[in-house]
Amino acid sequence: MRCLATGMRVKRLNLKGKIMIYLISLGAGVLMGFIYGLIGVRSPAPPAVALVGLLGMLAGGQILPIAKQLLHKDFSLAWFRHECAPEITGVTPPVATKKENS
Numbered sequence: 001m002r003c004l005a006t007g008m009r010v011k012r013l014n015l016k017g018k019i020m021i022y023l024i025s026l027g028a029g030v031l032m033g034f035i036y037g038l039i040g041v042r043s044p045a046p047p048a049v050a051l052v053g054l055l056g057m058l059a060g061g062q063i064l065p066i067a068k069q070l071l072h073k074d075f076s077l078a079w080f081r082h083e084c085a086p087e088i089t090g091v092t093p094p095v096a097t098k099k100e101n102s
Contacts, residue, residue, distance in 0.1 A: 055088075058087065058088045059088055061087065062084040062087055062088060065083060065084065066080070066084065
């Protein structure tokens with residue numbers, strides 16, 4: 001499988017690799033919380049605002065792949081659902097149906 005943004009080959013992670021990503025992310029968050037507490041700084045944003053910002057980051061990260069598809073005139077809803085939606089939502093891409101493949 002190739003990354004749409006860079007064209008580099010990437011491999012799918014197994015369950016252990018996926019769990020490690022979550023653990024590393026959690027660890028980074030705990031570390032930042034500890035540092036904030038240590039120096040007496042409040043969190044920069046309330047949780048709801050932080051989540052909206054995160055959604056913006058995830059959606060913004062898909063602008064380049066969408067632009068590339070539009071430039072090559074290869075953009076389709078099926079492509080978006082398979083390549084972009086999982087990156088934004090974290091949900092596995094749906095299985096392609098015969099109608100989408102036609």
